[in-house]
Amino acid sequence: MIEFRQVSKRFPDGTLAVSGLDLVIPARQTTVFVGSSGSGKTTILRMINRMVDPSSGSILIDGNDIGGLEPVALRRSIGYVMQNSGLLPHRTVLDNIATVPLLRGAKRGTAREHARELMAVVGLDPNLAQRYPAQLSGGQQQRVGVARGLAADPNILLMDEPFGAVDPIVRAELQVELQRIQRELGKTIVFVTHDIDEAFLLGDQVALLRHGGILAQLGAPRELLDNPADEFVSGFIDAGRPRSILR
Amino acid sequence: MTWIVANWDQIARYGLQHVWLSVPPIVAGTALSIPLGQLANRYRLSRGVLLSIGGILYAIPSLPLFVLLPSLLGTRILDPLNVEVALTIYALALMLRATADALASVDGQVTLSATAVGYGGWRRFWGVELPLAGPVILAGVRVVSASTVSLVTVGSLIGVNSLGFFFLDGYQRYFPTEIWVGIVGTVVIAVVFDLLLVLAGRLLMPWARPSRRAGRATATLLGVEAEPS
Ligand SMILES: Nc1ncnc2c1ncn2[C@@H]1O[C@H](COP(=O)(O)OP(=O)(O)O)[C@@H](O)[C@H]1O
Ligand SMILES: [Mg+2]
Numbered sequence: 362m363i364e365f366r367q368v369s370k371r372f373p374d375g376t377l378a379v380s381g382l383d384l385v386i387p388a389r390q391t392t393v394f395v396g397s398s399g400s401g402k403t404t405i406l407r408m409i410n411r412m413v414d415p416s417s418g419s420i421l422i423d424g425n426d427i428g429g430l431e432p433v434a435l436r437r438s439i440g441y442v443m444q445n446s447g448l449l450p451h452r453t454v455l456d457n458i459a460t461v462p463l464l465r466g467a468k469r470g471t472a473r474e475h476a477r478e479l480m481a482v483v484g485l486d487p488n489l490a491q492r493y494p495a496q497l498s499g500g501q502q503q504r505v506g507v508a509r510g511l512a513a514d515p516n517i518l519l520m521d522e523p524f525g526a527v528d529p530i531v532r533a534e535l536q537v538e539l540q541r542i543q544r545e546l547g548k549t550i551v552f553v554t555h556d557i558d559e560a561f562l563l564g565d566q567v568a569l570l571r572h573g574g575i576l577a578q579l580g581a582p583r584e585l586l587d588n589p590a591d592e593f594v595s596g597f598i599d600a601g602r603p604r605s606i607l608r
Numbered sequence: 609m610t611w612i613v614a615n616w617d618q619i620a621r622y623g624l625q626h627v628w629l630s631v632p633p634i635v636a637g638t639a640l641s642i643p644l645g646q647l648a649n650r651y652r653l654s655r656g657v658l659l660s661i662g663g664i665l666y667a668i669p670s671l672p673l674f675v676l677l678p679s680l681l682g683t684r685i686l687d688p689l690n691v692e693v694a695l696t697i698y699a700l701a702l703m704l705r706a707t708a709d710a711l712a713s714v715d716g717q718v719t720l721s722a723t724a725v726g727y728g729g730w731r732r733f734w735g736v737e738l739p740l741a742g743p744v745i746l747a748g749v750r751v752v753s754a755s756t757v758s759l760v761t762v763g764s765l766i767g768v769n770s771l772g773f774f775f776l777d778g779y780q781r782y783f784p785t786e787i788w789v790g791i792v793g794t795v796v797i798a799v800v801f802d803l804l805l806v807l808a809g810r811l812l813m814p815w816a817r818p819s820r821r822a823g824r825a826t827a828t829l830l831g832v833e834a835e836p837s
Contacts, residue, residue: 437726447721451739451815493815
């Protein structure tokens, strides 16, 4: 379980990216932060693994304030998947997946063996193991990214618009695949997207943000659809609708 | 031809000496350029200062530097160390900008993602940033290698002998064959070094082959032709 307690973030240039965020992210469920570009989604996600520290307020993981934890160790215990995969261009698929276990001191052989198993989990052809990221399609790169995020078997998986840069057909495939993985593994997933359809599809709980990282509404997809808190919420949901009819 | 056969021992000896005089400055200049290049990228001030010093050092003519160094280093006038130090200074002056630019050109998204999965600063530098800067650094090392192999010959003027001895001796004796031996031998060493560097790059950076934009960009920048594919 991850708790945000009155968390705000103001960057040194004065930008208020997150204001007074107060919410609970339940364990073993998928919580999706959705909002338009610049609404503070990435900042919120990065505060969970201390890539960014809050200006005020505190964040707790299973009751422990992460402000007191060592950032590098914390990051190795949390999976992170980002847009455009963020894979290491000079490492093979297998070694990319094994990155975190290797950082944590696992033996190379063991780590690679486990990476091979993870390729199967995320639906990657085993023949791709020795390729470099540049030799993969966008969808394959994202699968490698997900496998890397899972490699150290973290409880928490942070995903920052992981499917934002792939075409709609591949995105739909990856979304289904993530749902299957989540059914099997039951991670605490914190997922960020600007796509309301994706948020409703994947989220057990959806947190809709307005500009400045202000929580507009938090709830299950049905609650947001049936009882939008205000016009901003219904407007944001409606703006996403016509696209979904076309799909 | 008979001269070459008759003097083969000396040619081989000076050739070998040429190689041994060239390698340390190339290695030392490259190695020193890594921390200094990183420092140059850190602050605007350090960048300006370091790159300016690099430019000025490179402009010092080599012969006076060879002659001057013994008094600065406390070495004997014939000590090969004078030449090594002078050539390291030139190598560093050239490599500094190449390495600084190479490190600065590493994709910020990749380093950010490395941080996100738990690379600490030190490990990220050696495991991610430096290897990814590798192709551009290598392009710089190739230039420095060629320039060092050629500059070593100047050492012959102050008695630190290499194949440069043959230009000097051949010139004094009006004996073209000997001059040609010096020139061709120097070029052969430079070409062999270059081939070894390219080979090392292929072996150490197999991932760099599909996209060669980085290497080509620097090669063009340095006015060197990109290697043929
Ligand atoms: N390092 C930073 N320095 C200053 N402003 C930043 C920084 N990172 C993000 N911001 C600003 O904070 C706001 C939220 O950014 P971000 O969290 O990236 O939003 P999102 O991921 O929802 O697009 C934006 O206005 C952005 O410009
Ligand atoms: Mg973002």
